[in-house]
Amino acid sequence: MLEIKGLHAKVEGNEILKGLDLTINPGEVHAIMGPNGAGKSTLSAVLAGRDGYEVTAGEILFEGDNLLEMEVEDRARAGLMLAFQYPVEIPGVKNVYLLKAALNAQRAARGEAEIEAPAFMKLVREKLAQMKMDKSFLHRAVNEGFSGGEKKRNEILQMLVLEPKLAILDEIDSGLDIDALRVVADGVNSLRSEQRGVLMITHYQRLLDYIVPDVIHVLADGRIVKTGDKSLALELEARGYDWLLEADAS
Amino acid sequence: MNAWADLFQQVNDEATPGWLKSRRIAAFARFEHLGIPTPRDEDWKYTDLKRLNKRQFSMAQTEATVSHTDQAELLDLNAWRIVLVNGVFSPDLSDLSDLPNQVTIEPLSQAITHDQELAGGLVGRLAAIDTDSLTALSHAMAQEGALIRVGSGVVLPRPIQLVYLSTEHESALASWPRIAVVAGPNSQMTIVEQLVGQHASGHYTQRVAELFLEGNAQLTHYLLQTPAEKDLWVGRVHVEQKRDSRYQAFHLNLGGALVRDDFVCELNARGATASLNGLLFGQGRQHLDMHSKVNHNAPNTYSDENYKGILNDRARGVFNGKVIVKRDSQQIEAHQNNANLLLSDQAEMDTKPELEIYADDVKCSHGTTTGQLDENAVFALRARGVDESVARGLLTLAFANQVLDQVTLDAVHDTVEARIAGALPERFNLKGLVLEDQEAQ
Numbered sequence: 154m155l156e157i158k159g160l161h162a163k164v165e166g167n168e169i170l171k172g173l174d175l176t177i178n179p180g181e182v183h184a185i186m187g188p189n190g191a192g193k194s195t196l197s198a199v200l201a202g203r204d205g206y207e208v209t210a211g212e213i214l215f216e217g218d219n220l221l222e223m224e225v226e227d228r229a230r231a232g233l234m235l236a237f238q239y240p241v242e243i244p245g246v247k248n249v250y251l252l253k254a255a256l257n258a259q260r261a262a263r264g265e266a267e268i269e270a271p272a273f274m275k276l277v278r279e280k281l282a283q284m285k286m287d288k289s290f291l292h293r294a295v296n297e298g299f300s301g302g303e304k305k306r307n308e309i310l311q312m313l314v315l316e317p318k319l320a321i322l323d324e325i326d327s328g329l330d331i332d333a334l335r336v337v338a339d340g341v342n343s344l345r346s347e348q349r350g351v352l353m354i355t356h357y358q359r360l361l362d363y364i365v366p367d368v369i370h371v372l373a374d375g376r377i378v379k380t381g382d383k384s385l386a387l388e389l390e391a392r393g394y395d396w397l398l399e400a401d402a403s
Numbered sequence: 404m405n406a407w408a409d410l411f412q413q414v415n416d417e418a419t420p421g422w423l424k425s426r427r428i429a430a431f432a433r434f435e436h437l438g439i440p441t442p443r444d445e446d447w448k449y450t451d452l453k454r455l456n457k458r459q460f461s462m463a464q465t466e467a468t469v470s471h472t473d474q475a476e477l478l479d480l481n482a483w484r485i486v487l488v489n490g491v492f493s494p495d496l497s498d499l500s501d502l503p504n505q506v507t508i509e510p511l512s513q514a515i516t517h518d519q520e521l522a523g524g525l526v527g528r529l530a531a532i533d534t535d536s537l538t539a540l541s542h543a544m545a546q547e548g549a550l551i552r553v554g555s556g557v558v559l560p561r562p563i564q565l566v567y568l569s570t571e572h573e574s575a576l577a578s579w580p581r582i583a584v585v586a587g588p589n590s591q592m593t594i595v596e597q598l599v600g601q602h603a604s605g606h607y608t609q610r611v612a613e614l615f616l617e618g619n620a621q622l623t624h625y626l627l628q629t630p631a632e633k634d635l636w637v638g639r640v641h642v643e644q645k646r647d648s649r650y651q652a653f654h655l656n657l658g659g660a661l662v663r664d665d666f667v668c669e670l671n672a673r674g675a676t677a678s679l680n681g682l683l684f685g686q687g688r689q690h691l692d693m694h695s696k697v698n699h700n701a702p703n704t705y706s707d708e709n710y711k712g713i714l715n716d717r718a719r720g721v722f723n724g725k726v727i728v729k730r731d732s733q734q735i736e737a738h739q740n741n742a743n744l745l746l747s748d749q750a751e752m753d754t755k756p757e758l759e760i761y762a763d764d765v766k767c768s769h770g771t772t773t774g775q776l777d778e779n780a781v782f783a784l785r786a787r788g789v790d791e792s793v794a795r796g797l798l799t800l801a802f803a804n805q806v807l808d809q810v811t812l813d814a815v816h817d818t819v820e821a822r823i824a825g826a827l828p829e830r831f832n833l834k835g836l837v838l839e840d841q842e843a844q
Contacts, residue, residue: 229788245801
């Protein structure tokens, strides 16, 4: 589904990713962990297509297509979607507008007709209930005045409505209390399926207690330095990252 | 100038002798002396009226036939209504039935025949011959308008709608409606003025409104401008406010070739509060100009002003907000904000807040910003699959909604929202999206 090969990327002239390789198959949940400055956020930004990130070498294939040649909106329509670490407040744009515009954009890309208003409202109400969000959220501006937890729930709500093929979750656990973390994790777990991939980028092992990954990677200094199963998380919890960095350097 | 003299001659010949006629002559002499303002005049620095002199205007004498499509443009507000068609009162389109006690709503031509105070100079008390040259011209030319009186303690259950409708005509028509409103003590009312037209005949409407708010009166004033492409408008609103009165304006200027408004508020006694909210939405080569002047003439008076400008293509906007605090007007508050969004490199906004403060114990603030859309927000929407153009359209509408959200009159709100969403260039067209949401609620 996603194949990253030898990816090098620069931000403001500094090389951050230095030959990153990663393959995600349908049905798999991957976690990328790593210390601050390892390049985790750069990876998610490059995948989503944010400006200011220059790919200098390597390639990214999404379902066989060259992701780096696709516009931001085309990546989302093709099914690659990023839940932001810092969701943007958009004053004046109601959540319901965003959800509807996004869903209809996807449907149009698949050659389907726009969703009828009643069917749309039914779908959205169902997903709101799942995320334990009040339906007044729909008529509030996107993320405006939301608490940290509400913003993260809103990101997952969008995933539930839009059903991407590959959901990339960037530090989705940051700023969440334990109750909100459970709701967010339940939402993500409900997305797990044979056809869908999930990539979690996180600093903390705690998230992985709630969303158990199939594969864990450690990202350090712009490359994947270790890949293992879920037991790797426990080892990291116990020993930190330093032993890996030292091992990698030697 | 000769063209104006010819036009005035017609008006004057038909006027009945008396004080009105003598005032007309004095007013026209004043106008002839001053002439049409030019950009050398500080108040008209950014707005050139030379096309007023270039265009040959005549005045409609009888009511034009109004087509169904023109009629459909009138907002349905369940309001008492005075409709002027090219400046001429239309009894058929107006509705002045079932007025409550102590309420007068009359076309000016009718009121002038019997209203003693009107004849005694109610019109012109605030916007006088010596206010400026165009107000002098208004005194010389005015034929029609409205007189509204709402008595002490009356709370009007329905809005009052004043419509300036331009219809198709083989030549450009001009009209000078005058509005006088007396809001009695403790009265409450909503007035909705609507400038509307769809035919590119290049008409000119110059409206002068004088609003008198007695103690604790509340007046909510909407001015919704959706004139035809080539039409010109110059408006002046002059408000006099007594103790604890509240004036709230929603000025929704959605285009026209040249649309200029002046709002002047006189806060004359403690507790008087003026709130001016507005939206300027310009496209093509439209020129939209908003000037305001708030005079804090007494202590403990309050004003706030919040204007948003959205300019596309080669449109040009002007915002000039002035606040003057007199020497003994202590403990007043005056806040002013003007934020502008430029959707095109060639659009231009000139914004100038002015504060003149002669008291020392005051709370005043002003701020202006002019910028483009928040690119982070554009990215966030695109990252959900929303087309870049739709994303920009949504964000533009969102910017307008910061003012529009306070508009509680649904018919006005929905008209403006749909108009902006639909009037954005085709690539921004969100009309379907917005309207469907309104249905879904």
